[in-house]
Amino acid sequence: MKITFLVPPPINAKIPERVAGCAYLLYYVPNIFLLSAAAVLEKAGFEVKYIETTIKKWDRGHFLSFLREDLSDVYCFYSVNLSQNTDLQALKDIREIRGDVPIIFFGPAPSDRPAEFVVDDYAYVVRGEPEYTMLELTKALEKNSALYGIKSVSFRKNGSILNNANREPIEDLDALPFPARHLLEERDVYYNPKLGKRPFTAVCTSRGCSYRCIYCVPSSLSFSRELEYKHHVGKKPPVRKRSPENIIEEFKLLKSQGYNAVNVQDDQFVWGEERTIKICEGIRDLDMVWGCSARSDHLTEPVVKAMAAAHCKFIDLGVESFNQEILDYVKKDIEVKKNEEAINLVKKYGISAKINIMFGASPLETMATIQKNREEVKRLKVDQVMYNIANPFPGTEFYKIAKESKLFVYGDYKPVNVAKEANIAYPHLGKTELENAVRRANFEFFLTPRFILKNIRRLGSLDSMKAMFRKLF
Numbered sequence: 001m002k003i004t005f006l007v008p009p010p011i012n013a014k015i016p017e018r019v020a021g022c023a024y025l026l027y028y029v030p031n032i033f034l035l036s037a038a039a040v041l042e043k044a045g046f047e048v049k050y051i052e053t054t055i056k057k058w059d060r061g062h063f064l065s066f067l068r069e070d071l072s073d074v075y076c077f078y079s080v081n082l083s084q085n086t087d088l089q090a091l092k093d094i095r096e097i098r099g100d101v102p103i104i105f106f107g108p109a110p111s112d113r114p115a116e117f118v119v120d121d122y123a124y125v126v127r128g129e130p131e132y133t134m135l136e137l138t139k140a141l142e143k144n145s146a147l148y149g150i151k152s153v154s155f156r157k158n159g160s161i162l163n164n165a166n167r168e169p170i171e172d173l174d175a176l177p178f179p180a181r182h183l184l185e186e187r188d189v190y191y192n193p194k195l196g197k198r199p200f201t202a203v204c205t206s207r208g209c210s211y212r213c214i215y216c217v218p219s220s221l222s223f224s225r226e227l228e229y230k231h232h233v234g235k236k237p238p239v240r241k242r243s244p245e246n247i248i249e250e251f252k253l254l255k256s257q258g259y260n261a262v263n264v265q266d267d268q269f270v271w272g273e274e275r276t277i278k279i280c281e282g283i284r285d286l287d288m289v290w291g292c293s294a295r296s297d298h299l300t301e302p303v304v305k306a307m308a309a310a311h312c313k314f315i316d317l318g319v320e321s322f323n324q325e326i327l328d329y330v331k332k333d334i335e336v337k338k339n340e341e342a343i344n345l346v347k348k349y350g351i352s353a354k355i356n357i358m359f360g361a362s363p364l365e366t367m368a369t370i371q372k373n374r375e376e377v378k379r380l381k382v383d384q385v386m387y388n389i390a391n392p393f394p395g396t397e398f399y400k401i402a403k404e405s406k407l408f409v410y411g412d413y414k415p416v417n418v419a420k421e422a423n424i425a426y427p428h429l430g431k432t433e434l435e436n437a438v439r440r441a442n443f444e445f446f447l448t449p450r451f452i453l454k455n456i457r458r459l460g461s462l463d464s465m466k467a468m469f470r471k472l473f
């Protein structure tokens with residue numbers, strides 16, 4: 001059976017980014033979550049293709065021509081909130097040209113709202129972690145057998161939508177094959193300016209995060225997993241980690257395939273000193289640059305030292321605010337002091353500390369707390385900072401608060417560029433004030449000759465730098 005994973009042309013000019021899953025695309029990031037499901041299907045003997053029409057710059061006409069020629073038996077779409085309309089338009093195109101060929105949707109949006117994707121008798125939704133559900137579903141479709149016993153599948157039968165029982169999260173991540181990166185048609189298009197080298201790819205060493213920040217939008221895979229588990233058990237699923245041996249094996253394979261740069265796509269990479277040091281020691285001699293996100297309170301000196309020796313080039317730290325009351329309100333469960341210590345520790349070992357600061361995540365935010373953030377960034381000589389305005393994402397606790405407290409300026413969540421535009425306002429801190437504050441803060445940090453000279457090489461070209469400025473100002 002021929003299975004094709006598709007990224008169709010966007011219905012408006014903006015391309016939804018599907019790995020983080022909550023913004024529009026700035027750089028092409030390989031979707032290793034999709035490629036993990038593809039690898040499981042390939043291993044089972046299916047003929048698998050992956051077509052990212054956005055990279056090929058196909059317009060809709062080109063996409064329709066492709067469908068007229070194509071003979072796939074199943075199409076799959078990894079859907080996030082921002083791609084829902086695009087993916088459902090692609091379903092209509094497929095129906096028009098290819099008739100009742102099966103279409104499978106997976107990812108956070110269909111996991112959250114399967115009924116919106118199961119629009120006919122040949123559309124199916126795989127909820128939560130996709131790998132084994134997708135495998136059982138495609139086998140059943142191939143044999144034309146019943147779907148009732150396949151956990152975490154939603155489908156339509158006799159006019160009703162059936163949501164099969166939830167599947168438990170995958171226990172043994174080492175048992176999964178490595179993502180099918182060979183399906184990527186143009187691997188050099190993927191890039192991470194914080195690493196500055198090609199070929200670039202991503203690796204996922206753990207799934208989930210055990211913390212409880214009210215605004216958190218984890219990676220799209222973690223979000224799918226969380227949504228499915230929460231519907232089932234009412235709380236976040238346990239974090240699952242791959243073994244150091246399995247991770248080192250994947251890095252060695254990537255090295256043998258010519259990759260030079262890796263983003264660790266975990267929500268939080270540093271789970272335990274012993275495990276992290278073991279991974280770092282295992283990849284140190286491969287001379288590949290990499291970066292990750294980590295919580296400050298997991299960054300001990302031996303861990304950071306081992307990461308630096310293993311060529312870690314940046315660590316994304318979710319600092320969010322230098323005000324303790326605000327951190328407590330957003331349930332960050334961390335002390336401001338810890339964040340400061342981590343920034344200094346990371347810099348001490350020559351790793352770039354990239355911090356995120358969010359304005360307006362709490363009613364305790366004022367112009368004074370915003371000003372304090374800017375001063376602390378200067379005082380600590382942070383390498384990179386991204387100032388954003390908090391935007392309550394559906395499915396988060398912050399979203400419920402925003403709805404109840406009527407914080408949304410448009411009445412509900414709207415995808416906006418959070419580096420520029422506010423979706424919320426407080427009686428004492430309006431939309432315009434938040435937008436002016438974030439513009440001023442980004443202006444102050446990014447438009448200094450020191451930053452521009454230091455980063456023009458890292459960003460790869462003047463065009464990349466212009467693209468970044470367009471995003472910010």
Ligand code: SF4
Pocket residue numbers: 209210211212213216217218267268295318
């Ligand atoms: S620590 Fe990071 S990944 Fe974990 S819940 Fe908080 S924001 Fe999300």
